[in-house]
Amino acid sequence: MSFDLDCVVRPGAAPIIARFASEARLTALVGPSGVGKTSVLNAIAGILAPVEGRIAVAGQVLFDSEAGVNLPPEARGAGYVFQDARLFPHQRVHANLVYGERLARNAGWIGRDEVIELLGVGHLLDRWPATLSGGEARRVAIGRALLAAPRFLLLDEPLSSLDAEKAERLAALIERIRDEIAVPILLVSHAAEEVERLAGQVVTLG
Amino acid sequence: MSFDLDCVVRPGAAPIIARFASEARLTALVGPSGVGKTSVLNAIAGILAPVEGRIAVAGQVLFDSEAGVNLPPEARGAGYVFQDARLFPHQRVHANLVYGERLARNAGWIGRDEVIELLGVGHLLDRWPATLSGGEARRVAIGRALLAAPRFLLLDEPLSSLDAEKAERLAALIERIRDEIAVPILLVSHAAEEVERLAGQVVTLG
Amino acid sequence: PEPPAGPTVLAASSMQEALEGIARDWEAEGQAAPVLSFGATSAIARQIESGAPADIVVTADREWMDWLEERDLLAGEPRAFASNTLVVVAPADPAGVVPVPMSLREFAQDPDGGRIALAETGSVPAGRYARAALQSMGLWDVLEPRVVPAESVRAALAFVERGEVPLGIVYATDAQASDGVRVIERVDPSLHPRILYYRAQVAASRDNEAQAFADYLVSDAARRRVASYGFGSP
Amino acid sequence: MLTQAEWYVLLLSLKVSLVAVLITLPVAYALAWLIARRTFPGRTLLDAAIHLPLVLPPVVTGWLLLLLLGRGGPVGGWLDRALGLTLVFHWTGAALAAAVMALPLMVRAMRLSIEAVDRRLVDAARTLGANPWRAFLTITLPLSAPGIAAGAMLGFARSLGEFGATITFAANIEGQTRTLPLAIYTGLQLPGGEAAVARLAIISIVLSLGALIVSEWLVRRSQGTRAHVL
Amino acid sequence: MLTQAEWYVLLLSLKVSLVAVLITLPVAYALAWLIARRTFPGRTLLDAAIHLPLVLPPVVTGWLLLLLLGRGGPVGGWLDRALGLTLVFHWTGAALAAAVMALPLMVRAMRLSIEAVDRRLVDAARTLGANPWRAFLTITLPLSAPGIAAGAMLGFARSLGEFGATITFAANIEGQTRTLPLAIYTGLQLPGGEAAVARLAIISIVLSLGALIVSEWLVRRSQGTRAHVL
Ligand SMILES: Nc1ncnc2c1ncn2[C@@H]1O[C@H](COP(=O)(O)OP(=O)(O)OP(=O)(O)O)[C@@H](O)[C@H]1O
Ligand SMILES: Nc1ncnc2c1ncn2[C@@H]1O[C@H](COP(=O)(O)OP(=O)(O)OP(=O)(O)O)[C@@H](O)[C@H]1O
Ligand code: MOO
Ligand SMILES: [Mg+2]
Numbered sequence A, B: 001m002s003f004d005l006d007c008v009v010r011p012g013a014a015p016i017i018a019r020f021a022s023e024a025r026l027t028a029l030v031g032p033s034g035v036g037k038t039s040v041l042n043a044i045a046g047i048l049a050p051v052e053g054r055i056a057v058a059g060q061v062l063f064d065s066e067a068g069v070n071l072p073p074e075a076r077g078a079g080y081v082f083q084d085a086r087l088f089p090h091q092r093v094h095a096n097l098v099y100g101e102r103l104a105r106n107a108g109w110i111g112r113d114e115v116i117e118l119l120g121v122g123h124l125l126d127r128w129p130a131t132l133s134g135g136e137a138r139r140v141a142i143g144r145a146l147l148a149a150p151r152f153l154l155l156d157e158p159l160s161s162l163d164a165e166k167a168e169r170l171a172a173l174i175e176r177i178r179d180e181i182a183v184p185i186l187l188v189s190h191a192a193e194e195v196e197r198l199a200g201q202v203v204t205l206g
Numbered sequence C: 001p002e003p004p005a006g007p008t009v010l011a012a013s014s015m016q017e018a019l020e021g022i023a024r025d026w027e028a029e030g031q032a033a034p035v036l037s038f039g040a041t042s043a044i045a046r047q048i049e050s051g052a053p054a055d056i057v058v059t060a061d062r063e064w065m066d067w068l069e070e071r072d073l074l075a076g077e078p079r080a081f082a083s084n085t086l087v088v089v090a091p092a093d094p095a096g097v098v099p100v101p102m103s104l105r106e107f108a109q110d111p112d113g114g115r116i117a118l119a120e121t122g123s124v125p126a127g128r129y130a131r132a133a134l135q136s137m138g139l140w141d142v143l144e145p146r147v148v149p150a151e152s153v154r155a156a157l158a159f160v161e162r163g164e165v166p167l168g169i170v171y172a173t174d175a176q177a178s179d180g181v182r183v184i185e186r187v188d189p190s191l192h193p194r195i196l197y198y199r200a201q202v203a204a205s206r207d208n209e210a211q212a213f214a215d216y217l218v219s220d221a222a223r224r225r226v227a228s229y230g231f232g233s234p
Numbered sequence D, E: 001m002l003t004q005a006e007w008y009v010l011l012l013s014l015k016v017s018l019v020a021v022l023i024t025l026p027v028a029y030a031l032a033w034l035i036a037r038r039t040f041p042g043r044t045l046l047d048a049a050i051h052l053p054l055v056l057p058p059v060v061t062g063w064l065l066l067l068l069l070g071r072g073g074p075v076g077g078w079l080d081r082a083l084g085l086t087l088v089f090h091w092t093g094a095a096l097a098a099a100v101m102a103l104p105l106m107v108r109a110m111r112l113s114i115e116a117v118d119r120r121l122v123d124a125a126r127t128l129g130a131n132p133w134r135a136f137l138t139i140t141l142p143l144s145a146p147g148i149a150a151g152a153m154l155g156f157a158r159s160l161g162e163f164g165a166t167i168t169f170a171a172n173i174e175g176q177t178r179t180l181p182l183a184i185y186t187g188l189q190l191p192g193g194e195a196a197v198a199r200l201a202i203i204s205i206v207l208s209l210g211a212l213i214v215s216e217w218l219v220r221r222s223q224g225t226r227a228h229v230l
């Protein structure tokens, strides 16, 4: 089982129920705006505690209210590309990219140079995040997540605000990660053709 | 002429040359990530001064370095939907929506209730921006720009992070604004079908 | 500079100049220069109470000495080594804001004559002496509402120097040292308790020279020195 | 519980501190904004001048106030003649001394918050039709509210505790300028005054605790303000 | 230009203020973080206690220090016996008095900056493998640098100007505790001391101006820090 969730999160007043199990290497999480997709990703990453329930990824239980399990975010090994870029404003692009790489316990499954090359951020390494364009910031955020040697990926609309060519290149990269490295991926996307192309299973929320 | 630009902006070290004139009611501005689309919109809105050149929209000169014209942003009448939502964090959704409406000199061409209805933000009016989902924040930002009774619209990837249904509804709204109200629109988008459907003229930057 | 190695003397601020003069004389005799610290008498007394490593204490009145004695913090009897008197002063600059009266009595009779600056009459010794004098003269009840209680004698003097008030009552030594005021009247010393400065050795004193310096403070040489700053004999 | 005299001192202290904070707030905010958002010749000098009351011993500040604002001073003389306003020996003088001492603390806190306001939000307000002044009033000012609150709290506490400048400039006149610290000081000068001092000190402490609770509560009420944008 | 005695006072003041700020910085930051980020019983009380030296007249603070840290006091006696450390009459005592007086100012400025740090960035760091401590060191701490700088500057200035608590607790001993404000006070007690006072006051002013310029320069060097995220 790559993702196995049965939990309730409550970011606001209304509870969001996430109950799905997916065998697919890449699972797409879809649903209308505001239905709770980001909240589910936050719960899996460990930055939003579910009210109750159980979360397991790739066979490892990350959260289980009954068993009293609640791994801290840093022990979960999520490679989370946030919906907003969330770059560290006080670190240059290069320092942002390697932030997680430095902390990784196991060797990464993708090299720094390769990430920089594939995402086309080589000319940005010395820049401050505040000076990046929307698409540039997104690409750096993707690179930062990949370099942390994550055990699974949470991608919240990773291809939005990228031009067709860069989106294509990134989609190919996601395919490669899915097929070659076999890292479980949970992808939030509103683009039907993206979901169709990448996802082995589609979970509709709400 | 809806948009008539011949200017150089320089947000960073490299100059960005924007030279185009469009008669179309809706002009799409496309180009790879980081080419300068947002910078051009900023220049038109008056929040990034061009190094030199001339900017005219709907026959009105907004900036002309030779003639010494440089209208302040509030006199330009831009309805700018930023790439990031930029909601005012200290005002609830309702106050954000009406911020520009209150300041508008002329009567708006769209009613408040209609905007709330069309964007589906009625249930969010009492919320703080920090509690909105990505798509919800985007919709509020669109509503805020529309309610300011703008003379022209600058839309920086307005449909990204919206689900198919909401994106469709918004595209229809843009069409209506384009055709019925004849407000010149400059649209930045990476989605080919969106551009195809909406734009009368496509300007490629870079 | 070489840190002074002699006994540590805690002294009331008003004795600063005189004590520094005495210390110089003492040093000139080949003794180790005393360590001098000046502050409000109340602060000094409390420092000694809290076990501060001091040898000699100098106060501007008897009350705090008694307070120290009651607590067995002193070695031997406190002894007076200088005295002072009070004077009534007015701004030297005739262009002052307020008209200056000819005497304290004239001032007291003119209800619109402005205010009079004293050191705080409840807590600062100079203020208490001044109040006692005014009470003896029968002027206190009239003047009390017109009193400006200052933080210290020097602050009272500053109010007069600046012309903020037409009159002030300060120590003769302060008036003598200031260019900004002139003395319009001397206060008869019999109208208030004697103004005496005391010195005593601290019980916890461990300095070998402390006894010698305490003795020197009450010597004729020290008396001549304090006289040169306007102080009288005890 | 409190004697009448203590009540009086307490009320006077409150009046002096509140007035000091209220008159200083707009001035401090304007200075903070100037220093945070403008570059002009003499900016660092202005900044240094604002810090002076912090660096100089309070007594010296009081003495300088006396030179400047005493009835014999250039400004004070004019105030006296033109407006009939005498600051020395008057509670307004105590408030002024407290205000001067509180100013640097207030400016620093406010400046920190103004610098933290995202200018892109101001840009957004401008495109929505707000002129610079309106954008300031509706965006920068409310978003720097945490700094205003912190500055007001610091300033109020500092005013409550202000001693040196007040006693030097405004003297220690019962009912006019004998605020809590001056009353405490007076008590400390007397042998055996400790009991009175302790009572007054406890009043000070309770007062500042109350002010703190009120200000925390006000800040928490406007918590939405401080949440971050998505 | 300066006499040797003036040099000495200047260097002592610098030493005392620098040591005061350096020992207070980590304490103040820890307190600021606790108050900004944690809720625990007694939080408001702790906050109030930190503000005390601001609200009480400095002389009272000095007196309380004397009660607590004098050789006869509970803590001071222990320090004296166990470590042979005497604070009264010693420059370390002056530094301690300055530190206590500077603490509330430093905590407030730092707290303001810590509260302004976007917690979502801390969350991001955690998902990237940073434990809470590391996330604090790499995200919260550097992002609150403006508050640290402002706090250090305020604290340094306050330490330079500290008078009442120092003279009460550490006394006024040349070469040990006679800092600039105490020297100025001492000069003010001397008839005709105005010229010396003016010289010393100018030294204070120049010193604080210098500190201000250095701190502004340091802050500007790390400007990238303060730019906002897209
Ligand atoms: N702090 C909060 N207070 C109240 N409601 C909240 C809070 N945080 C999130 N919500 C609400 O929870 C719901 C789920 O939010 P979430 O961000 O998970 O949506 P989403 O599916 O990711 O939407 P989008 O596609 O627009 O990003 C939304 O309706 C949102 O408004
Ligand atoms: N302050 C700055 N300093 C340096 N470079 C900058 C600065 N601001 C923008 N740039 C650069 O200017 C270029 C144009 O940026 P802009 O935001 O206009 O791009 P864009 O076309 O909107 O890209 P995207 O589609 O990714 O949003 C980018 O390469 C960006 O990195
Ligand atoms: O430092 Mo002061 O002179 O006691 O307020
Ligand atoms: Mg979302």
Ligand SMILES: [Mg+2]
Residues within 6 Å of the ligand: A133, A134, A135, B037, B038, B039, B083, B156
């Ligand atoms: Mg852009």
